Amino acid sequence: MDKKVVLITGAAGFLGSHLCDRFISEGFKVIGMDNLITGNLKNIEHLFKLKDFEFYHHDVSNFVHVSGQLDYILHFASPASPIDYLKIPIQTLKVGSLGTHNLLGLAKAKNARMLIASTSEVYGDPLVHPQTEEYYGNVNPIGPRGVYDEAKRFQEAMTMAYHTYHGVETRIVRIFNTYGPRMRLNDGRVLPAFIGQALRGEDLTVFGEGAQTRSFCYVDDLVEGIYRLLFSDYPYPVNIGNPDEITIKEFAEEIIKLTGTDQKITYKPLPKDDPMQRQPNIDKAREILNWEPKVNRAEGLKITYDYFKTLTDEELYSKEHNTFDEYIKK
Structure with a gap:
């Protein structure tokens, strides 16, 4: 029997690369696609030698053609950090x-x-806590985060329209804060930012008073939830995340303890529209997918920190990733 074929967009990104690994391990033929505007080929170079992996350097905002059999599509192409989507807002909206x-x-x-791949950002700065899939959100469409929030909200609407009008089989995952190896150290998200500062001997930067909360899910748990959702019969949004909530100040203190450094915490003004609370209600995932996270934060953070410790000084201090042209010249 022919192997099932899956197209994964954003394949060279943090989550996309882990999904490529998972589907290869499950016996699929994987087509990875990425324009490398924020992705890094280093994340998937170990797959290039495999006969069941292909890579297309392509921007999905342009017409997408894949010849032959195609059974599944996982759309993970999008800038996902504030630094990225504030720098390239139009590309974020287009993808x-x-x-x-x-x-x-x-x-x-x-x-x-x-x-x-949708996101907890569709809930904006939530007035309901924890956030259930039925909550419509509190989003500022013209604020600095609007380019990402509204792109994802539109993405959900378009997906449901194709499901209801054209009968396309669709699934929607709303991803909460996720972490693990292959995160970009300087992408502006809180966990790699804290670890990067600790490794460089800098004080950890907390915005506001650090009272805002986040809930961090280890990448292997997230990938398992996505895999189960893809093969479920449920077409509506499902939250996938870890409901173990922590304040940013407490999280900074955890990172200082983990890294064994003596950095202090410095405080800067809270960015506009920064969500004050973020915690998933995962009742649907438990009921429909029989899924819940297994990796506790202490275990996941140690694995992630050990990964970041392997980075070279050039990677540790760089604010950029390699481009496709730079990669093929190696």
């Missing part, structure tokens, strides 16, 4: 709108099932 439209058209043509 969530035009990119999603192109891939849904491909799914329809190939009779493929498509899962989109």
